[in-house]
Amino acid sequence: MIFAGQYDVKSFRVYQTEDTGIDLGGVFLEISIYENIFSQSLSVRATIVDTYDFIRLIPIIGQESVELELEMTTEPEEDPIDPIKLDLVIYNVTNIEQDGETITYVLDMTTKDFITNFEKRVCTGHKEESSSAIVNKIFKELSSDKKLSMTASDDSQSLVVPNMTPFRAINWLKNKSFSNTHSAPYYFFETANEYRFKPLLELASGSPKKEYIKAVPNTENQAKEENKLLDYTVISKFSVLDNITSGMYATKAKTVDLIGRTYDQFDYNYWDEKYSPKLAENKLQASGAYNYTPTNEYLLPENFLNPYQQDKFYLQSKANEQIFKNFKIKIDVFGDSRISSGDVIKLVFPELTPPEGNRGPEEDKHYSGNWLIVAIKHTFLKRGYNMTMELVKDGSGVSYG
Numbered sequence: 001m002i003f004a005g006q007y008d009v010k011s012f013r014v015y016q017t018e019d020t021g022i023d024l025g026g027v028f029l030e031i032s033i034y035e036n037i038f039s040q041s042l043s044v045r046a047t048i049v050d051t052y053d054f055i056r057l058i059p060i061i062g063q064e065s066v067e068l069e070l071e072m073t074t075e076p077e078e079d080p081i082d083p084i085k086l087d088l089v090i091y092n093v094t095n096i097e098q099d100g101e102t103i104t105y106v107l108d109m110t111t112k113d114f115i116t117n118f119e120k121r122v123c124t125g126h127k128e129e130s131s132s133a134i135v136n137k138i139f140k141e142l143s144s145d146k147k148l149s150m151t152a153s154d155d156s157q158s159l160v161v162p163n164m165t166p167f168r169a170i171n172w173l174k175n176k177s178f179s180n181t182h183s184a185p186y187y188f189f190e191t192a193n194e195y196r197f198k199p200l201l202e203l204a205s206g207s208p209k210k211e212y213i214k215a216v217p218n219t220e221n222q223a224k225e226e227n228k229l230l231d232y233t234v235i236s237k238f239s240v241l242d243n244i245t246s247g248m249y250a251t252k253a254k255t256v257d258l259i260g261r262t263y264d265q266f267d268y269n270y271w272d273e274k275y276s277p278k279l280a281e282n283k284l285q286a287s288g289a290y291n292y293t294p295t296n297e298y299l300l301p302e303n304f305l306n307p308y309q310q311d312k313f314y315l316q317s318k319a320n321e322q323i324f325k326n327f328k329i330k331i332d333v334f335g336d337s338r339i340s341s342g343d344v345i346k347l348v349f350p351e352l353t354p355p356e357g358n359r360g361p362e363e364d365k366h367y368s369g370n371w372l373i374v375a376i377k378h379t380f381l382k383r384g385y386n387m388t389m390e391l392v393k394d395g396s397g398v399s400y401g
Helices: 112-118 131-140 166-172 200-204 240-246 307-312 316-323
Strands: 005-015 026-034 043-050 065-072 084-099 103-113 125-129 147-149 157-160 186-190 195-199 210-214 229-236 251-256 264-270 295-301 327-332 344-348 369-381 382-391
Touching: 026 186, 043 084, 103 112, 112 166, 125 131, 131 147, 131 166, 131 195, 166 186, 186 200, 195 200, 200 316, 240 316, 264 316, 264 344, 316 344, 344 382
Parallel strands: 147 195, 210 344, 251 295
Antiparallel strands: 005 065, 026 043, 026 369, 043 103, 065 084, 084 103, 125 157, 186 195, 229 327, 251 264, 327 382, 344 369, 369 382
């Protein structure tokens, strides 16, 4: 019988040269893989309990490559799940402690792509090309084994990439990217299986990859082990001060032509905007309630934005990004390598009112529903594989007011 969170270590080997390497599969205490949509590269930490003195025999000095392959265990009649396969580089060894003949230490690792990134520079000119097309050309400079999953942008750029590393250039270009369909910023990030270059609202519009249920004992509200929500913490439900200072409620942008002595002004107002939440039924707006109207103002040079960005993208994009920072929650579940940062999952929470008889409670509409994963920590322990996920959403299932 296969249990939720069960996995196999297919490979965990450290190489200093092109030899067979040293197998660490039997001496690790914990392996953690970190994904985040705000980070261009994932990272890995492994706690090693070393009774063979590998740290001095190899020796581990920060120039070693690591082959890591972890696979979820499935029933014989089920199709196998693609493993997590990572080519890594050790960049730090910390927390070294010795107790008799046992040495415990932590290996900090990053991807080979991230190291390769520092070895390359991009200095290219482009005329009337979309940001996404330029990004695709730059990404090929890395010669990565991973694919780039991309949504084409609708902007047109004439520019020179000024001698930047590939990742820095891509991050520079993502801030210039916009989509006719999705008035929200683009993100560039790495998951365990691929890179993604996509707008925030497209990520939030995805279908749920999985459903997790907060079970209530002795009721009908139960779930399979792999779908159980083991623990959760509500990080925030709203933040008015952050919304004010970020310009979510109201913003003005003024572009100034110093030679012609003219300026244009573009306004954004959250309360008037027909924003349709992607992950919920209702936006954060109460009928008849006080609407905050303090306005942020941006003074920009005349050529900072093209006309399309000014009236349809820039202000709305910045506001939409802040909208997703209001509802935040952190959850613990059994591990599933098919789930990545940038995916959508569905959560089912029971109402806090006691259920009647054996009937399970109704769903809590504030927190039940679809959520976007912004960060994942995949944790592999000897006893099993768990995940901690940070989630956000852009509204509520409850109509306010």
